Amino acid sequence: MNRLQQIHKDTEQRLHSVTAKYKEAADKRRRNVEFEVSDFVYAVLTKDRFPEGEYNKLKARKIGPVEIIEKINPNAYRLKLPSHVRTADAFNVKHLIPFWGDSLSDEDANSRTNFLLAGEDDADAIAEEYSVVAEGDSALLLQ
Structure with missing residues (x-):
């Protein structure tokens, strides 16, 4: 059972690191534009x-x-x-x-x-x- 828990933790950690890389790549193209009412x-x-x-x-x-x-x-x-x-x-x-x-x-x-x-x-x-x-x-x- 211990081995299965370790595999689960490793998989979760890899998933978080890959998600962070995708977010970083997407944020490079993101436009931070804010408009006001009546613009x-x-x-x-x-x-x-x-x-x-x-x-x-x-x-x-x-x-x-x-x-x-x-x-x-x-x-x-x-x-x-x-x-x-x-x-x-x-x-x-x-x-x-x-x-x-x-x-x-x-x-x-x-x-x-x-x-x-x-x-x-x-x-x-x-x-x-x-x-x-x-x-x-x-x-x-x-x-």
Whole structure:
């Protein structure tokens, strides 16, 4: 019986040492990122977060900036998602990217960089900058 107990102790000791090595390797890649409530972040949508039949490779996967409304634990946060995003509002920290922008005012918003913010059409923006003067069969573009 003594031999069996010794084998059990050796096995347990080896198991703990191997587990410690795995933990050390995993901690090297771990991101220690903490966010506060009311911070803004980008949320990355993984393939499993899209409703069935809606996922494709060219669809935008990063949404935001969105506001953090609750800290569930140091590894999970609840976000204030736009109404058209149909997915759970709880995200793991590995799917959150900090937003470093200065402000979210409409004056600074660029509709090309964020599809959630309202912007203007390219054609409308160009039409405001240029005026067309028609002269007979030809037209002049004036700035």
